Amino acid sequence: MLLELIGLEVAYGGIKAVKGIDLAVARGELVCLIGANGAGKTTTLKAVCGLVYPRAGRVYYDGDDITGTPSHRPVARGLAMVPEGRGIFRQLTVEENLAMGAFVRGDRQGVRRDLEQVFELFPRLAERRTQSGGTLSGGEQQMLAIGRAMMSRPKLLLLDEPSMGLAPLLVQRIFQTVQEISREGVTILLIEQNARLALEIAVRGYVMESGTITLAGPAAELLADPKVREAYLGEIVAAEPAIERDRA
């Protein structure tokens, strides 16, 4: 397992946001963690990155216990994060933002090559290379955030709600790219409210509800699960047979 959470518990003051969850991502997998607003998804991710200190439980990354270590350390070991709200350096240009993504790397030539690769992945960013990050549209900023994370040549990519605030067409485009990145061999943990899209591209999924994992399994199974469909895909499961009868 590249990433493994065991009995992770996180609390803000007295309120438990994550109540002891187990989660694992194997090398090369694309795993999604879905759930409603406030279910504890982002908190889980923050605990993995060392941005909050867990109250109990352990986080293992690439065989090492990284529980509570400051975030720059796992980042130097190939863990890349696209933070919630993208975290673009607004006053830096697109190119400077991308260069910042390669901060932990020393190989200048490799960085230059990867920069061109990111521009291939997102031609839109190439057009805007000298524009400052803050002037980009929401979708472009999301591309920039993902591209920037890719600049560190990550083993594990953590994505926090890449669909947030984007038009449906753009979301499709972003998710396609996420899938492409996954096919290139990067392990991905995708955190999403848009359950359908996330489950469609993921191999496995976890469903989180008020701080606990309520369901887990292969993405296809979760997509078919009536509970998931009712709660997260907005379908009225009980009414289905009736519709079928009408058709017949």
Place this chain on the structure above:
Amino acid sequence: MRDTADYLDQLKRHPAAMWLGFALVGAALAALPFVVGLGGQTWVRIANLALLYVMLALGLNIVVGFAGLLDLGYIAFYAVGAYSYALLASPHFGLHLPFWIILPVGFLVACVFGVLLGAPVLRLRGDYLAIVTLGFGEIIRIFLNNLNAPVNITNGPQGITLIDPVRLGSLSLATTERFAGLTFTGPVKYYYLLLVLVLVIIVINVRLQDSRIGRAWEAIREDEIAAQAMGINLRNIKLLAFAMGASFGGVAGGMFSAIQGFISPESFGLFESIIVLTMVVLGGMGNIPGVILGAVLLSVFPEALRYMSPLQNAVFGRELIDAEAARLLIFGLAMVLIMLFRPAGLLPSDVRKRELAMRSD
């Protein structure tokens, strides 16, 4: 700045022109004390004061301009450097250490104080950071003011007198000497020492800005969480900014001690911190040439006002405004005007320009 950058690029393609430019600027700087010295040694002293402020402003620029950490107590490091020098080279403790020992000591002590201030404020930003640093500056001043009992360390409000001038080997910088037909007075010699120190600090600043450290500062100034996600060690990089800024302040303080020969806590009040911050903001936060310009203008300006009354007498036959008394008023007015017409500073950095352009969009 774009134009200047392009211009510099062009210069780089013509190394001969670049070196000629450097030579001209160097010659002008070298000749400066003799030129302004024609108007009296006071003007050389003013030039020295301007150089001290350039050092201070460049130091504060690291903290405020590069790392984006608003520090309102910066003058404390100037004080720490000044007192380090004074205590190690005055009859107060009977110590008279040589300059090349005191300078690094002042540098290191200020550096330690920078970390001491930096460590507890790692999690603070913006207004909260400003308030804590303001308090820190005052704490240092009040300590200096009261550390004369039970053990007399700083000699309290009386300050420390008879501080040794800088001596480099057998050469004392306080005496007047004639050499190659030119008269090198004390202030002129200090001018050259200060000039060398300022040049060293400028080179360090330029190198820092272009380095990985410079980029890390840029990142934490923009977004701390994203900076951490880039693998930047937030704690170390912030402490480094405080320590580097503080140590330049410490060096400037040591030089101040040596030049003045006398220091007391009242030289290190809040107003001084604000003046230095003003130099940074007015000149162009984060832009080295801008900060230097701001420091030179604002340190020479009050001195120039002294010449206002003879000028008014000559033009109007009597003194209309007492420029000396209206100093702060004129100062404030100039600030307001500059901020209205050049809100990013006189020579803004590229990034600040972008920021302002974005806001007006």
